[in-house]
Each structure stands twice: as C-alpha cells, then as structure tokens.
Amino acid sequence: MADRLTMPQTAMPAAGVRTPSADIYAPQWRNFMFVAPFLFFFTTLLVFPLLWGMWLSFHKADTFSSGNFIGLGNYVRLFHDKVFLQSVWNTFYFVLLTVPTLALLGLFLALCLNRRTRTAAVLRTLFFSSSVLSVTIVTLIWRIVFIPNVGLLSTIYGWFGATAPAFISDPSLAMIGIAIATIWWCIGLPMMLFLSALQQIPQDIYEAAALDNASRWQTLRSITLPSIKRTFILVVIIQIVLQFQLFGQAWLMTRGGPNNLTKPIVLYIYDTAFRRWDLGLGAAASEILFILILIAAMAQYLVTRSRGDQT
Amino acid sequence: MKLKKILFAAVSAGATALASPSFATTELNVQRFFGACDADFGTNTDPTKAVGECGIITSLINKFNADNPDVHVNVTTVEWPGYDQLTAQFASGDAPDIVTIHESVLSDYQSKGLLMPLDDLLKSVGVTPDAFTDAASNGATKDGKIYGLPIDSWTMLYHINMDLFKQVGLVNADGTPILPKSPEELLAQAEQFKQKTGKPYFVQNLANETALYTRNLYTYLFQQDSDFFADPKHVKLNTPEAKNVIEMYKAIFDKGYTTKDLDYGGSINAFLAGEGGVHLNGTWVVGDYNAQSETKGTALNKGGYAVYPYPQLFGGAHAQYADGHTWAVSQKDRTPEQTAAIGKFLKFFADNDFEWSRTGHLPAYKAVIASDAFKALPHRNAIAAVADLGKPLPSAVQRQFAIQDIVGEEMSAAISGQKDVDAALADMESRINELLANI
Numbered sequence: 123m124a125d126r127l128t129m130p131q132t133a134m135p136a137a138g139v140r141t142p143s144a145d146i147y148a149p150q151w152r153n154f155m156f157v158a159p160f161l162f163f164f165t166t167l168l169v170f171p172l173l174w175g176m177w178l179s180f181h182k183a184d185t186f187s188s189g190n191f192i193g194l195g196n197y198v199r200l201f202h203d204k205v206f207l208q209s210v211w212n213t214f215y216f217v218l219l220t221v222p223t224l225a226l227l228g229l230f231l232a233l234c235l236n237r238r239t240r241t242a243a244v245l246r247t248l249f250f251s252s253s254v255l256s257v258t259i260v261t262l263i264w265r266i267v268f269i270p271n272v273g274l275l276s277t278i279y280g281w282f283g284a285t286a287p288a289f290i291s292d293p294s295l296a297m298i299g300i301a302i303a304t305i306w307w308c309i310g311l312p313m314m315l316f317l318s319a320l321q322q323i324p325q326d327i328y329e330a331a332a333l334d335n336a337s338r339w340q341t342l343r344s345i346t347l348p349s350i351k352r353t354f355i356l357v358v359i360i361q362i363v364l365q366f367q368l369f370g371q372a373w374l375m376t377r378g379g380p381n382n383l384t385k386p387i388v389l390y391i392y393d394t395a396f397r398r399w400d401l402g403l404g405a406a407a408s409e410i411l412f413i414l415i416l417i418a419a420m421a422q423y424l425v426t427r428s429r430g431d432q433t
Numbered sequence: 434m435k436l437k438k439i440l441f442a443a444v445s446a447g448a449t450a451l452a453s454p455s456f457a458t459t460e461l462n463v464q465r466f467f468g469a470c471d472a473d474f475g476t477n478t479d480p481t482k483a484v485g486e487c488g489i490i491t492s493l494i495n496k497f498n499a500d501n502p503d504v505h506v507n508v509t510t511v512e513w514p515g516y517d518q519l520t521a522q523f524a525s526g527d528a529p530d531i532v533t534i535h536e537s538v539l540s541d542y543q544s545k546g547l548l549m550p551l552d553d554l555l556k557s558v559g560v561t562p563d564a565f566t567d568a569a570s571n572g573a574t575k576d577g578k579i580y581g582l583p584i585d586s587w588t589m590l591y592h593i594n595m596d597l598f599k600q601v602g603l604v605n606a607d608g609t610p611i612l613p614k615s616p617e618e619l620l621a622q623a624e625q626f627k628q629k630t631g632k633p634y635f636v637q638n639l640a641n642e643t644a645l646y647t648r649n650l651y652t653y654l655f656q657q658d659s660d661f662f663a664d665p666k667h668v669k670l671n672t673p674e675a676k677n678v679i680e681m682y683k684a685i686f687d688k689g690y691t692t693k694d695l696d697y698g699g700s701i702n703a704f705l706a707g708e709g710g711v712h713l714n715g716t717w718v719v720g721d722y723n724a725q726s727e728t729k730g731t732a733l734n735k736g737g738y739a740v741y742p743y744p745q746l747f748g749g750a751h752a753q754y755a756d757g758h759t760w761a762v763s764q765k766d767r768t769p770e771q772t773a774a775i776g777k778f779l780k781f782f783a784d785n786d787f788e789w790s791r792t793g794h795l796p797a798y799k800a801v802i803a804s805d806a807f808k809a810l811p812h813r814n815a816i817a818a819v820a821d822l823g824k825p826l827p828s829a830v831q832r833q834f835a836i837q838d839i840v841g842e843e844m845s846a847a848i849s850g851q852k853d854v855d856a857a858l859a860d861m862e863s864r865i866n867e868l869l870a871n872i
Contacts, residue, residue, distance in 0.1 A: 182871070185524050186545045199871070204860070270640075270694040271703065288694040291640035293851050379641035381846035396517050398835045399541075400871060 172412075178405035185399040196406035206407060208382050209390040212297065213414075216368050216386060219301040220308070221361045227305065228312025228357060233346070235313070236320045246317070253310030257370035264303035265290070265375060290376055296384045300371050307371075308364070312357045319353035320346070352426075359422040366415055387411045458505045459774040464522075464529035465490065466513040480788040485721045489792055497781050504774040514538075516834060523547050528763040530775060534581055536572030536757040537825060537833040543575045544831065549762040550578040551779070554772065558780040568823050569797035572757045575828060581759025582779045584786060585716075585794030588755040588819050589648045591743060592704065592712040592722055596736025601629040601710075612744040616681045619746060623690035626710050635691035636709035638700035639849075643841020645713060646682075646848075650840060651754035653678040655824050658749035665829035666869050668836075670862040676854060677747075683848045693849075707732030716816065719793025723811045740812045742819050755823025757797065795820055831872055839864045 179196055182189040200206050231249055235242045252260070267274040268289040279286035289299030323346065331341050369388040372378055378385030378393070385393070387407060395404025468487035475491065477483060478499045483492040491508075498506055509529060511518050516538060522528045523542070534542065542548050555561070562570055562579060569583035593610050603611040603622060613619035623634035638645060654661055659674035685691050692703055704712035705725055719740055725731050726738035743753045760782060762775055782789070783798065787806055790796040795817070801807050802820060826833060840861055847857035 184872070185520055186547070199867075203867075205864070269696070269699060271699060288640075290696070291694045293849070377641045379643075379842065379845070380849065381842045381851055392517075393838075396520060397838075398832060398868060399520065400868075403871070 175405045175408055175412075178402055179409050181402050183402040183405075185396070185401055189402070192402070196402045199403060200406050200410070205382050205385070206387075206390055209385045209387050210410075212382075212384060213366060213368065213386045215297060216301060216304075217362055217365045219298065220304050220365050221358060223301070223305050224308055224312050224361050225354065225357050228309055229316050229350075229354070231309065231313045232316030232320055233342075236317055246313070249313055250310035252307050255307065257307070258374065260303055260307045261371055261374035264299070264306070268299055268375075291380055293380050293383050296376050296380060300368075300375055300384055303375065304365070304368070304371055308361070312361065315353055315357050316350060319350040323349045355425055356422075359418065359425065362418045363415055363422070366411070366418065387414075458503055459768075459770045461504060461506045461531060461771070461774050461778060462509065462529040463494065463506050463531045463778070464509045464511060464515065464519070465533040466511055466515050467533070468513075469510045480785065484724050484791075486717050486792045489720075489788055493782070493785055493788060496785075497778060500781075501774075501777060504777060506778065514834065523763070528765070530765070530767075530771070531760050531762055531778060534759055534761040535834075536569075536581065536583070536759055536828075537830075539573065539580050539759065539761060540575050540828055541831055541833075542761070543580045547764055548580045549764045550580060551582060551762060552579050554762075554776050555579065555582065555779060555783075558776040560780055560783045564783070564798050564800065566795075566797055566799055566802060566820060568755060568795075568820060568825075569757055571828070572825055573759050581761040582782060583757050583759050583797035584782055584789055585792075585797050586755055586757040586820065586823055587716040587794045588753055588823050589645075589652070589713055589715050589743065590719070590816060590819075591741045592714055592718065593739040593741070594704065594707055594710055594712075594733060594736070595739050596732065597626070597630050597632065597707065597710045598739075599736050601626050610739055610741070612741060613746065614744065616677070616746050619681070619744075620684055620688070620690070623685060624688070627688075627690060630710070633689060633691050633709045634711055635685060636695070636700050636704040636712040637691050638695050638697045639686075639691070639845065640694050640696045640699070642697070642845070643838045645841075646844040647837040647840040648754045649682065649713070650675065650678050650844060651826070652743050652752070653681075653747060655752035655754065656745060656747040656749050662827050662830055665827050665831075668862060668865045668869070670840075670865070671855075671858045675858055679844060679847050679854050679858070681746075682844070683850075683854065686848045687850070705732060707735070716793040716795065716819070719812055719816070720791055721793075723793075739815070741815050742822055751822055752824045753819070753822050754825070755819065756825055758794070795823075832868060835868060836865050839868065 178188065180191055180193060182192045182195065235246050235249075255263075265273075270276055270286070270288060270291075273286070275286040275289070287295055289295050289302070327345055327349075328341065331345055336344070367388055368386040369392070372384050372386050372389050373392070376384045378389050388411065391404045391407045391411065394400045394407060467490050470485075470487040470491055474483050474488045474495075476495065477488075477492045478495045480489055480492040480496055483489045494506055494508055498504070514535065515533075519528065519532060519534075519542075523545075528547070534548075539548070552562075560582070562574070565573070565583055566586065568586045572586070573579050573581045573583045591612065595604070595610065598604055598610045601622075603626070605611055611622070613622050626632070626634040654674055657674040657677065659672060661669050661672070661675070663669070686693065692700065692709055695703055700712065701714070701718070703709060704714075705722075722733060722738055722740070726733035728734055745751055760779060762779075767775075786796050786798050786801050787804065790801060790807055791810060793816075796802045796807060802817070807813060808817075830836070843852070843857040843861035843864070846852035847854045852860075
C-alpha cells in the first residue's frame, strides 16, 4: 500500500486492476487549522459585529444598555429624519464632486508625468506625497489656507483688496472646500494607477502609429485611452467606495456645518450613536451605508467580471 | 550555574523592590478639558504664577502631586468637551477615576449609574455642601445627592474694547460703557458703532458654531420669562419669545453688526486685534483678557478692557444662562487607599477654589466669593452679579449638549438666512422633542 502511494501514477502498470490512488485534494479536517487564525479574527472582528449591528438596528438601544425589540422602528425614524436624508444627499454630492475630478485629474497628471525625465520623477513624488499624510494634518493644512482674515487665501485675496470666499462657513461653498482638500489628499493613488497602466502599453504600438504619421491627439484617442479603459473603471470604483466613507475631513473642517450641509452619513452615524447615545438609530444608519457601499462594490465586481469575459 | 544564581538573585531583588510598600504610590487617572499648555506650565507648581484656565489647572495638579508624594495623578487632556471619548471609555469599562464634567451634563452619566455619589467621601475630608454657593450646589446635586465637586459657575459675558466704545461715545460720565436696555437700543448702538468706527459692534464666532447661539437664546428666553423646558421631556421653542431673539440676532447679522466667518480661535484673535467692540465669550477669558489689557501695545491696552454680564434687553426676569464645571468620580471598585486619594484630590480643589476663580469663573464656594481676595481681583465687582443672575436649564433635562447642537444648527441657519425663521424654530422644536422622546 505504501509502495503504491509513493509510486507515481504514470508509472502504474497498464494492465491489471487499478486501485484508486489517494486523492491529495480531498478535504481534510486538519487543513482547517491553516485558516483557523484568519477565520477567528474574521468572525470576531467582522462577521460578529456585522450581525450584531443588524440586531442592534432593530432595537431601541443606547450606549449603556440594549433595549427592546422595535422591528423597523429605527428605519422609520431614519427616513423621517431630515438630517439623515440631508446626509445621504451630502454623501452623494461629495462623491459627485470628488470622484470624476480625481479620475480626470489623475489621468491628466499621469499623462503629463509619464516620461523618463528627472523633473517628472520629482513631480510624481510631489503629487504622491500628500497621500502619505494623515487626515488630521491634511485638514489642518487646509484650515490654514481657508481660515478667514489670516488664512493663505485671505492673504492672497487681500493683496488685490478682495474678500476671500468663506470655504469653511459659506453654505454653498463648504462642501466644495472639503472636496478640494480631499482631492489634494487623494490624488496620488489614481495618478499612480494610471501611470502603471500607461507603462504597460507596448511601445511598438506607438512606433507603428508614428510610422503611420498619427498625430498626438489620434494616438491618445485611439491607442492610449482604449488601453487604460479597465484601469479607468477600477479607479472610479475604488474612489466611489472610498469617498462614500467621508468622515475625518468633514468632522475636522466644518463639524458637518453649516446646518448639516457637510454632514456625511458616517458623521451622522457618529453623531447619533456616540454623541446622542442613540445606538439603535446609529446602527440602522450604518446598515443603510452598508447597503450603499455593497451596491458600489457589486458594481465593481460585475463590471470587472464582464470585462474579463470579453478579453 | 553561577550565572544562573546571579540572575535569580537579581530578579528576586527587583521583585522585592517593586513589592516593597515604601515605593507604593496610589495612581489616579484624571481626565480634563481646558487645553494643554505643558510648554509654559508643565513644571510650575505655584498656581499663583499661572494665568488662564489651562495654566492654573495644570499648576494646581502639579502642586497636588508635589504636596502628596503618596499619590500620583496621571492627567489625560482631552479636546473640549471630551464627552464622546468619555462615553466610549465608560462603555468599554475604562473610565478615568476623576473627570471634568459640566453640571448640565452630569445627569446624562448619573442617570446611567456611572458616577459615584460624593456626599460621604466629601464629608470624610471635611467638605460639606453648605459651603457651596446656591448655583454650584443646585448644579452638582442630582436626585438629592452630589455627583460632582463643583469648582465654578460660568456664564457668557460682554467683553468690551473700551477704546472703540470711547471713539463712538458710548461711555458714561463715570467711564463705564453704555450698554443697551432693549433690542431696539442694541441695534441703534450697533449702527452708531459701525458708522463711527467702520467696525462691527459684535465679535462672534459664528463659523460652524452651536454653543454660542444656544447660550444667547437661553439667556434672552429667560429674560422674557419663557418657561420653554416646563416639561424636561418636551421643549416649547416655536414661540413668539424665541422668534424675538432670533430676529434680533438676524438683524445684527444682516446689517453687518457682527463678524461672520470666524471660528472660536479666530474670534479671540479678532477681538484682541481690536476688530470689534463687544466679544461674546465666557467667564474663562477674563483673566487672559485682563492680562492683555495690562500689556503695552495691545488693542485692549489702548483704551482699556471692561467686562459685564449680558445686558437686560427684555422686560422679564433678570437672568442669564449659566452652567458650571465639576470634578466627577466614576463608579468603580476601589481600594480604600484609592478612595482616600480621590478624597484628597477633591479636598485640594475645594481648598484652592480661589486660585481657580482667577480664571474669571465665579467661585463655587460662598467663603471665596465673600473673600476680600476675590473682590480685589480685577472686574469681579462687575461680574459678581452673575452669581444671582445665573440660571441653568432644569437639571432633569438630559442630553443638553446634543440639544445645544440642534438649537445652534437651526439658529445659525435662520440667522444666516439659509432657512426661514419660523421653519427653523419648528424644526428645532421637533428635532429636540424627537431626541428626548427616544432616550
């Protein structure tokens, strides 16, 4: 038996009764041990809180006690709450402001800096460097820029005798102010993704285009852009998922104001669950955010899968 | 073998040293707001040499540590007001021993059984509630027991740049500023101020602010005898009285009688740079502003600095919104040594309340408020009236900081014209009642 096991299958005699060899791919319980550490943390830190959050959202619970089951009560309250509906709109508005700009600006920067000069290398590092900062530093920098009277913007406007726009307190500008800070902070990743995509386009296609006397515009439209289409979709979807979770910038720059116009869903959840101790309502709002991000993530899955099928 | 023996001896010696009672100090974890200023006062143990809230509290705690070698206080400084962090700490069972809590917030934590009643502990160190001022005693007592050692009573004040007031002629013969007696007079004086100086009458921090709006509203509702929290579970704010207040502040905003886009720090800088006549800020800056007015070359040194309670603008009770700071103790199993150390700490603050009152806050102890030393502090004769004027919300009203956010958000929207005044008041009322109905 032992001999048969160790003997390679190809060397088995062609004639005679063939005994089934041990299936090395058969499931064995001891293999479970290899994934057990991961499963433990996955269950305790992800699955359990996820289910607990769902359970909480059906209860009237506060931070120090879990109360009675109230069915969909929290969800009904949520959809009657003007501030929650405002925060959902704010989140979408913010995604709309940031994602297209990040994708297009990232692409533009990548196209400009995709060359082997020293200046390009320095500039690539510079544009990426803001990404390594923490949200606290980023908002601090932009508060110094936007702060009235003494801020950088006020100083520059002051030279021309003009008043700087109040990016932190003006109802119509506050979200744009947060979007500007976010774009400055996040531009590094899209740029890098586009750069790596650009560098994977085979040079010989460009050489062929050059031989055909194609103009730069034609090369860009017919070769470069189609080649990085998948990266473009990837960048857009990654950014949608990321920007949906806006919290730090809004909390630190405007505290969600003026009058909740810059309060995103995550800040609403924080406010409700931790400042008002209304944990059940906060959990219900988290479930809504979960569904929104799930839709975005599913879209990513579907888009990338159908693209994969075509190629 | 020899090496093993040496190692064993060393470990034993170390363990003995650690366990030795002569090295034992009781550790206390204290958490506070009031800012961080270790660069200036980190090693100062003489509170008389410190100025401002942060300087004085840091020096007081340093002195406590120096005076009590058997107790060591570890201080965690949190950003004001620090309740998000404190709530999370309580929820995770990791609350500090002693923590700064506003009197208006005590009932939130007390109602959940998270705070220790202090009556017996204070009695054991000789601090009795009859020593507290009425305001402090009312603020710190919940359900008949004391849940925080009161250290002050505070309120909002009119901080005045006398140089600008003199330019406008808003000064009495005795050199005191002329303050308005009605909303109409306020608007007229603000207009006069703007005409003569080209600057706004008020310096306010209106950028994404809620507390200032709320305190202003409460003060002028009290002055109209509006009993908006007759039922602590149900507010009535969609009233003509509230509309009067909001319309007054809206007129101030619309006519440019106030700074508009400043945050808290920006408003302090603007007032100190002489960019407006009256800064609406609390008792806590009196010490700092007075120090500024004594420094040559500053805007406040030019014509002087004065400070007064909010003027009486309406015909009702003479009152203004007030609150107070306390040291509260978390409910926990403790050794008798730890409890005794907490008693010592509280007693130390009760004994040193005069030093704390140098910040500008009103003392929480009758003896201090009546003392010559307190009366001799600058401007105290003008603001001592707040001890009688000061009025908090009913202590049974819970989530007062969350309510403050709602009031502030809606008021800000109404005043800046984002929302109609009636709509803002209706939303303010329904949002607060929704919050209170779901506690």
